[in-house]
Amino acid sequence: MSQHPRIRVLLVEDSPDDARLIHVLLGKATEADFAITHEDRLARGVLRLKQDRFDVVLLDFSLPDSFGLNTFLTIHETAPKVPVIVLTSLDDDELAAHAVREGAQDYLVKREVDTRLLVRSIRYAIARQAADDALRDSEQRYALAVQGANDGVFDWNLRSDSIYFSPRWKKMLGHAEDEVSPNPREWFERVHPDDIPTFRRRLSTHLDGESGHFRLEHRMRSADGNWLWVLTRGLAVFDSDGKPLRMAGSQSDITARKVAEEKLQHDALHDDLTSLANRVLFMDRLSCALADFERAPEQQFAVLFFDLDRFKNVNDSLGHPLGDKLLRGIAHRLEHYLRPGDTVARIGGDEFAILLNRINDIPGAIHVAERIQELLGMTFSIDGHEVFVTASIGIAHSATGYRSPDEIMRDADIAMYRAKAAGKARYEVFDRNMHQSAVALLKLETELRLGVQNNDFAMHYQPIVDLESGRIVGFESLVRWMHPERGIVSPNSFIAIAEETGLIVPLGWWVLEESCRQTHLWQSRFPSDPPLFINVNVSGKLFMKPGIVDRLMEILESTNLLPESLRLEVTENVVLEHVDIALDNLNQLRAMGIQLSIDDFGTGYSSLSYLQRFRYDQLKIDRSFVSRLSHGSDSRAIVETILGLANNLGIGVVAEGVETAEQAERLRQMSCPHGQGFWFSRPLTADAAGNLLAAGPEWFTGDGGLPA
Ligand code: C2E
Ligand code: MG
Ligand code: MG
DSSP states (O other): OOOSOEEEEEEEOSOHHHHHHHHHHHHTOSSOEEEEEEESSHHHHHHHHHHSOOSEEEEESEETTEETHHHHHHHHHHOTTSOEEEEEOGGGHHHHHHHHHHTOOEEEEGGGOOHHHHHHHHHHHHHHHHHHHHHHHHHHHHHHHHHSTTOEEEEEETTTTEEEEOHHHHHHTTOOGGGSOSOHHHHHHHBOTTTHHHHHHHHHHHHTTOSSOEEEEEEEEOTTSOEEEEEEEEEEEEOTTSOEEEEEEEEEEOHHHHHHHHHHHHHHHBOTTTOOBOHHHHHHHHHHHHHHHHHOTTOOEEEEEEEETTHHHHHHHHOHHHHHHHHHHHHHHHHHHSOTTOEEEEEETTEEEEEEETOOSHHHHHHHHHHHHHHHHSOEEETTEEEOOOEEEEEEEGGGOOSSHHHHHHHHHHHHHHHHHTTSSOEEEOOHHHHHHHHHHHHHHHHHHHHHHHTOEEEEEEEEEETTTOOEEEEEEEEEEEETTTEEEOGGGTHHHHHHHTTHHHHHHHHHHHHHHHHHHHHHHSOOSSOOEEEEEOOHHHHTOTTHHHHHHHHHHHHTOOGGGEEEEEEHHHHHHTHHHHHHHHHHHHHHTOEEEEEEETSSSOOTHHHHHHTOSEEEEOHHHHHTSSSOSHHHHHHHHHHHHHHHHTOEEEEOOOOSHHHHHHHHHTTOOEEOSTTTOOOBOHHHHHHHHHHGGGGOOOSTTOOO
């Protein structure tokens, strides 16, 4: 097979001799293969033209079913895009010229024709037709462009290398009619330097015939020196050799749209309130930093993730508008402090993240963290209020070795939680161990969820003893997690997680119900006066629940326990952190007859004066004081003070963690009414506790409280 182009020719010719001649001539052609389809009537030719594709039509004028110009017009209408070459005899020369004016590409006098002439005519006809079509297309487009009255139009004659710019084109750029020369270089000079490489590339691609059209959004300098966003569109017309002759097109002002787009883009990547980067942008920058680091390991970086300590308090006490202003003030300080290459983002409510590029080592990142603490610690004056904040900062450094930005954020977050847990207003640098414990924590969380679902819990009970008489007056109920693999798990290892995950709520209701049920059972089996009471630990989360009072009422009703037998143990911090709700709930509970016990008294940040304010029924002296009773006199003084005050206020006292006979005796001498601890008994299963009750006054064997 030859590599030559294949040209499909429709020959419409009624004279067999002339048809053979054309066959012979084209058969000799070397520069192309001609596939000739021959028809001898116009009607058949038209039919063919409708069915098949042809590159060119060779048309005899005088056919049995048509004559003259009409022959051409019929063919031309049938396929306006297929070039037609008219074949004539000498005597209808005039007619043929007419056909050319009507759109025929060429005419040839049959007797003069030879291979070279015929082939050249065919090839030119095809090329010209293509150029005409392109021109028609582009002319339609200019017409469209000009119709849009706002568009400027240009028409570049590439042969003479001069450009016509329409008045509107010039006006768009703020130029008067005579201010713009037809020199194309002036055009390029007006294009923004950042856009010019693309502009030139696209232009040459188009002029080389490699792109269907030229289209580019770019900036142009206007007469007053400002930059305008424009959309330039253009289309070139080529000659038969593929050389561009002319390029014309339009220019529209798209500045308004671009500005809107830029604003949209800005908004999508920035935080409304502070105008700092948002999470999306931050993660993007972090990806870049990571990629740079992978390419060039000396390009280290660090992420500081932090959250304001007690920001909620600011919001609650001073109001949201002030909280917002504080956040903006913080953003402002951070931005001023950081270096241009760094990114500071607001990730959430009071959470910020900072990407430090080019930070050499961990001490470098720590230095920044310390500086941030200082910045936040300087007072902000907002609407006449002096506010300052502290933050807990987690640091993750590229040296740890990361594969994804999410991993970095996760670790910075873990470190931040560490800092918070360690007492706030601090920073922590992430290390691998933290990750391990975070993973372990997550596992525990999942298991706990399951545990709550399956109710893998049991209540243990520890006697509360009247120190004078030695009798059991009540119990504290203590929850145990009966873990399928780990065995009995102490509440110290899961209550905090249960609170964080909210699982404490379903668990807490169950604890209350079970404790009340059990106590009522004991009360009816072992009646006493006053009846046995039960101390139940209640988490802050549960205590703050709006429906707690109603729910407690239900529980008491369904278990038949008198409210006076139930004592809720809460830690002092729970009450202090939500004074308003707490007071409200407290009063309602008290109105119901339920008693309130303050747990671990002396370890929180309340002072003795709070005892009066909240009018608790009972306080439990933390075991740290009890254990030190035998050593110095400090603890003894404190315990004596507490006991004295409680006595004055008519509040009951339980000393926790009594471990020795000596401690029990001291407390008795100090007139501490009740005690609880390993000396008397460890927490017991319900059955074992029931056995103690069944033993009556002789329950205590004085063997250190170890259950028999
Ligand atoms: P807590 O309320 O202060 O409970 C007393 C804790 O001290 C219990 O630990 C108890 O076993 C332990 N203890 C009792 N006597 C002694 C002693 O003589 N020496 C020493 N060293 N320890 C003694 P447990 O059962 O591990 O409970 C730990 C904490 O978990 C409790 O402290 C309480 O705050 C919480 N907790 C227990 N059960 C529940 C519950 O059902 N709900 C909630 N929200 N918290 C609970
Ligand atoms: Mg307790
Ligand atoms: Mg306690």
